[in-house]
């Protein structure tokens with residue numbers, strides 16, 4: 001491994017893969033993980049860019065998975081950490097399976113917080129490091145038919161802004177990437193239950209551009225980035241429009257047809 005190490009969670013597909021690619025192109029060695037074996041295909045593609053890559057299959061929705069991942073990275077000098085792994089969950093709340101709801105909370109919120117606690121401590125002890133968290137503009141908007149998912153992202157967005165204030169005079173930067181709907185595998189995964197939502201068929205942002213905006217903002221040490229004009233307008237409106245109206249707007253794109 002080279003001197004510079006980037007760790008990316010959820011790097012097998014979508015935004016995480018693109019974030020890993022940008023780090024590889026910048027000369028970082030990579031430690032990447034995902035829940036399924038497909039992470040090895042991503043590792044092979046990233047190696048073709050000349051990067052050293054250590055892929056791991058770990059379930060970051062569980063304490064056990066986070067502990068094993070941490071064991072593999074705890075002794076390394078981590079320069080960049082991308083807390084990106086996350087899963088959506090469509091359909092009406094009362095129709096969702098409790099085990100699926102709990103897994104979203106565990107992955108998006110509980111275990112991501114646990115990882116950030118460990119990484120944040122480690123980087124502060126070392127005196128340097130950059131962190132990018134993939135939040136969402138969904139965190140600004142109540143999400144009928146994505147209620148739990150949006151709530152987990154509201155937690156993450158808020159958590160990031162709080163940590164940025166705590167860490168503002170310190171050696172560690174934390175950037176929150178808050179994408180709007182982006183063309184990734186998230187809409188195709190059957191377990192996410194998004195296939196029947198109108199948003200699945202509508203035009204979405206380009207994952208390369210979204211990840212690029214996040215990566216560049218992280219490297220500049222910025223607090224947050226909302227890629228895309230429509231998403232920027234939505235987040236501005238979210239500060240003034242009543243929650244009930246925001247919920248109605250979200251419902252239009254999320255209620256299964």
Ligand SMILES: NC(=O)c1ccc[n+]([C@@H]2O[C@H](COP(=O)([O-])OP(=O)(O)OC[C@H]3O[C@@H](n4cnc5c(N)ncnc54)[C@H](OP(=O)(O)O)[C@@H]3O)[C@@H](O)[C@H]2O)c1
Nearest residue numbers: 010012013014015034035036060086136181182184185186
């Ligand atoms: N696409 C959008 O519209 C959008 C908008 C706002 C925010 N986001 C956020 O962006 C992040 C990346 O999502 P994406 O759109 O790129 O979707 P994606 O292509 O489905 O990628 C999700 C990644 O997370 C991994 N992952 C899921 N569950 C995991 C688990 N239990 N343990 C370890 N890894 C796990 C997946 O790997 P496996 O397949 O191996 O499980 C995959 O690598 C997520 O946090 C998502 O909430 C996406």
